[in-house]
Amino acid sequence: MSMIIIAPEAAQERLHLGPLDTSVSLRTRAYAAIKTAIASMDIYGHAREIRVDERRLSEDLGISRTPIREALAHLENEGLVRSVPRKGVFIVRKSRDEIIEMITVWAALESMAARLAALHAHDDDLESLATRFGGLVAEPDDAVGEYSDANIAFHQSIIRLSGSRLLEEMTRNLFLHVRAIRVAALRQNRRIFTSISEHEAIIAALLARDADRAETLVREHTLGLAAHVQFHWGEPGGGDVHQQAAPV
Incomplete structure (x- = not known):
């Protein structure tokens, strides 16, 4: 190619x-x-x-x-x-403040998607989500890129399982930047391990059809990314995730 x-x-x-x-x-x-x-x-x-x-x-x-x-x-x-x-x-690469704003909007949209998925998604689809993304593990030497792909697919799946085409449309352009931000953030401060454990809790809430908990967990998970960006990102407009990274 x-x-x-x-x-x-x-x-x-x-x-x-x-x-x-x-x-x-x-x-x-x-x-x-x-x-x-x-x-x-x-x-x-x-x-x-x-x-x-x-x-x-x-x-x-x-x-x-x-x-x-x-x-x-x-x-x-x-x-x-x-x-x-x-x-x-x-x-275009967004400034830190713009990135945090985008993540905040994404948190609102994806958390609603999680609520809808818990309420309306087919059992087989939720089981498939659990089979595909449950039990993921990461060792310190694992390639971040491999988990990054799974991480992005997980969040896309939640949006899709909402059954709302409007939510999919509203998140489409946001996704381009949020995806890149998630990839960069996974390299920092062992966030990959936090991500895995939070995904497992979200999957459990969806399987239990606990819409309130699923919505809360997804919102907190994504707002945790916003907090991570606020603490670790470079100067506004810089977009350099390496300069400000905290020690492991």
Whole structure:
């Protein structure tokens, strides 16, 4: 599969993208592909700005620059990238205060999703959640990335099990940043162990159909991430999760 650079010259971070199916609007396909690729990035893992290379996007997606520019304009309207005159297009990274605000909103939405899941989700779906995510373990030397993927999938599952398409729609763009924040936070202060134990308690509440407890646990779990960001994050606007990390 072809690759695409979407990073500054000093850090050759690459996104996995391939040629697009031209049977659908090129702008639509380019928009979806670039947005998916951004969602997979660890955008808060370092202090460097991440620049989108329009030429490489064109080459790797196998299309002209016109639909690329249209797709990037759409992403800019959504607040996911920003255009800087004479410098290029950069992936947006939020300030600490903006991050905390996003997490707070996510906490409200996901906690309601957990309540709805406890009340209405099918037994088989809850059992599947428990089978897939229950009993996860992590040793100090485990790769954070592997657990990060499971962590993100767990929270997506709760939103999906709510049965509310509106909740899924409302969390879609928030998810891109919240996902990256969760990935970065798991590296710090042994948070991965806290995350696992809290997930187990949430699963138990859902299986017990205890809507009040499920809602409370999910809200506290996510607000715990906000508190973690407040304490460990870099200076507002910096987005450098390494400078301010507390000792293990």
